[in-house]
Amino acid sequence: MTSPSSRVSQRIGSIAESATMAVDAKAKALKAAGEDVIGFGAGEPDFPTPEHIVEAAAAATRDPKNHRYTPAAGLPELREVIAEKTTRDSGYQAEASQVLVTNGGKQAVYASLAALVNPGDEVLVPAPYWTTYPEAIKLAGGVPRDVFAGPEQDYKVTIDQLEAARTERTTAMLFVSPSNPTGSVYSPEETAAIGRWAAEQGLWVITDEIYEKLTYDGTPFTSIASIPELAEQVVILSGVAKTYAMTGWRVGWMVGPADIVKAATTLQTHLTSNVANVSQRAALAALTGPSEPIENMREAFDRRRTTIVSKLNEIAGFSTPTPKGAFYAYPDVRQALGRDIAGRTPTTSAELAEIILEEAKVAVVPGEAFGPSGYLRLSYALGDEDLVRGVERIRDLLGSA
Incomplete structure (x- = not known):
């Protein structure tokens, strides 16, 4: 009898699902279940498509x-x-x-x-x-x-x-x-x-x-x-x-x-x-078509970029270079690892991201999705209010720098 693991081809079975989509799906599932989750996972503008x-x-x-x-x-x-x-x-x-x-x-x-x-x-x-x-x-x-x-x-x-x-x-x-x-x-x-x-x-x-x-x-x-x-x-x-x-x-x-x-x-x-x-x-x-709606979005991203970098650098163990493009911040969180956080001691950014989701109800993507451990990705393509609330929740959980 064919085992379940061998039913899928090796070529397809060897690839991993999109980590960013997985984080976004988990955040949306928690929201659907009534949890007040703020998601920094998906790289998706929160604006409607221009009219x-x-x-x-x-x-x-x-x-x-x-x-x-x-x-x-x-x-x-x-x-x-x-x-x-x-x-x-x-x-x-x-x-x-x-x-x-x-x-x-x-x-x-x-x-x-x-x-x-x-x-x-x-x-x-x-x-x-x-x-x-x-x-x-x-x-x-x-x-x-x-x-x-x-x-x-x-x-x-x-x-x-x-x-x-x-x-x-x-x-x-x-x-x-x-x-x-x-x-x-x-x-x-x-x-x-x-x-x-x-x-x-x-x-x-x-x-x-x-x-x-x-x-x-x-x-x-x-x-x-x-x-x-x-x-x-x-x-x-x-x-x-x-x-x-x-x-x-x-x-x-x-x-x-x-x-x-x-x-x-x-x-x-x-x-x-x-x-x-x-x-x-x-x-x-x-x-x-006209470029004005695009420039308006870019200006909003720019404003959020300044806010998120400033607030991330208030968190103990976080060090965030200022991004010059796109709509992502990529803090170095290696100094936040190995510490007691809500009774747990994360040693990887994947473990830290899990604690942040479970304890602060904030979804971020761990560095393992993009290369080495020790980093987090946060998309700032979300509303200004949610952005501030989300980062402040992380700060409240991990402490101030």
Whole structure:
């Protein structure tokens, strides 16, 4: 008789569920059970999708042409707009034929890796990393190689670290700026240097730019794809989820050399076909519509960023670098470990996160989801009042610095 553990394929059975989604699901389950839980887990803007985008989608539902299959690679007009946006914002000359519209950013991550990675290929993954990257690499048959940079480096890896991790089996690297989970942003100089290094080593670069519009303190966004030497060995990933408060609409994309995008498109013809047309029409409205709602959201995130860093640094054992982008804070909590907290002594950030949820009713994501233990990720994409209440609950539990 087949045992339950062997009923699932080794390939699928070996991957871990999304830790951020798991934390968010647990927080929502507790809320549904009547608990007053404040969730810092999911990276999801708390704003509604801007009205002009919703109206465009509503109109699209009434147009019969959107009730049918459309090209698997995406609506031609949306691909054209994405190509223009990429050329303008990322400094990468793109044509519509170099764009694949995907079912959210996660599918773009997997599609790009599936198109580029052969079994046994190693992919450099700067850490702390978004929890999906290593699993997507493994699904594609590759081997993730973590390159960790701590808070003393503002969570940004150096060329020396990348070079030390590179082997003869290394074929690609991920580059994420602004970063999930840390909010760190590489400077134009740092970005250019890493891009030139990757080009010299003949590595593919997969750059996730979904937070490109969310930078603060005058910090510029610089796309590594703008480095001329990388033109034929770079793939850009992005989407509308974060900037336009459209996480549930599920529209992402990848942009890169035509042969790679064509291969990923072929995969999509068998996997999902086209993204829902109404969502694509909404994305088109997002990319071509007014920018004021986006700037209003960015300003709110900036305000919350200042508040959360200040309040986190009031907590005993917490040290939080100031993020320059995205909407995450990533405190170093190693000094909070090994202490008695409500009768328990956590030795890992996973144990600390569990205590915080159970005792303070606050959901945070432990560093183990993104690399080494000793850190927590808190999304500040939630209301100002909940943000303050949540961090103060943690402070009341752990004590003041």
